[in-house]
Amino acid sequence: MKRGLIAAVAVAGMMVGATACGADDGDGGAKAGPDGYKGQKLTVWVMSGSNPAGWTKTVSADFKKATGATVDFKVQQWDGIQQKLTTALSESTPPDVVEIGNTHTAAYAAAGGLADLGDLKKKLGADWSEGFNKSAVVDGKQYALPWYAGNRVVMYNKKVWAQAGIKGTPKTRAELFKDFDTIGKKTKAQPLYLPGQNWYFLDGLIIGTGGELVKKQGDKYVSNLGDPKVAKAMQIYKDYQAFSDAPKNKDEANPQQAQVFAKGDVGAIIAMGYEAATAVQANPKIKDDIGFFTIPGESADKPEGVFLGGSNLAVAAGSQKQDLAKEFLKVALSKKADGAMVSESGWAPKSPDLASFAKDNPAAQAEAPAAAKSSGVTPLIPQWASVENTPNPIKDYMTSVLNGKSPAAAAKAVEGEINKRLAQQQ
Structure with a gap:
């Protein structure tokens, strides 16, 4: 019987090694800003159905405008993703940014496959509700950032x-x-x-x-x-x-x-x-x-x-474009982009100032009371x-x-x- 995430622990050593092999400056010496990143391509794994068309188009354009780089969204299927992602994170050239189900983030973090994003959380998510962010924190460290979540x-x-x-x-x-x-x-x-x-x-x-x-x-x-x-x-x-x-x-x-x-x-x-x-x-x-x-x-x-089920976005510890990956997260998790996830896909608002985006989405409106008062996650x-x-x-x-x-x-x-x-x- 296969146990995809159990295998993650077995390759933890490889993941740490991959991290050590990554360039210390995060982007092979490239300078920040549109000129420094121009011509580079960032690989982002998202799950089937996660990235709505409007959100994807806007984020791609805003990311290019902000950095000069392009983003290559690779859509993955949920079936078999645990083993596939475990393998990818252990390789020397993993995807730079990955979507991870919020119930699985702790396993990948414990295996050493994810970069610490604590500095980015302070800039982006000061007002995110605790329920959304809880699954992205492992042993007190911020190994991912909450992308979207919703409840039944x-x-x-x-x-x-x-x-x-x-x-x-x-x-x-x-x-x-x-x-x-x-x-x-x-x-x-x-x-x-x-x-x-x-x-x-x-x-x-x-x-x-x-x-x-x-x-x-x-x-x-x-x-x-x-x-x-x-x-x-x-x-x-x-x-x-x-x-x-x-x-x-x-x-x-x-x-x-x-x-x-x-x-x-x-x-x-x-x-x-x-x-x-x-x-x-x-x-x-x-x-x-x-x-x-x-x-x-x-x-x-x-x-x-x-x-409260959903997904987090994380940066692969073995990525050699970690600085650029963080620039992507600034765009993908901006108020503008998060608002689009609420209005376009009906996800629950993860902060009070996103509530207005739910006004035209009946599903998001129905989710909000329970998300705020009585939501939780698996262990x-x-x-x-x-x-x-x-x-x-x-x-x-x-x-x-x-x-x-x-x-x-x-x-x-x-x-x-x-x-x-x-x-x-x-």
């Missing part, structure tokens, strides 16, 4: 809700479940499409109950899946899933839940804002029927707990990334509970595998 919201079919006679949007979980029940009784639509293995939604529920997925046992991290707070979150998930006919042994990507939603016979899905575009692409007629609202919590004063330890590798044992836990096994028994069945993965990087 309820994406609903306004036509279905109108057919059920529902007016307004729910403010509590109980009200939401009442609306789902009404849709089930008064329409032919499936109230909610929620497959059994939407793992990041469960993580948000765990954040909401105050649970933790790992705990310290001596000097090691071990699974905490058997904790009653985790069991409580899983019960909430089970309550949600009871309104759905989706398979209990699949995740939201198999099939793509937005494409299921696009058929028009589903009341709602728990979705990222960008999934609306996927639905419209599958069925353009549904465009005007799509609405969003914040996932309501137990009480009206606090939204449901949510996983920020290098060992965690290997736990999420396919096959993710937590997904097996979820399916088992949904099929009737007690949370305690389901947790016990997979904790051995979780602990095995955690131990491989300790």
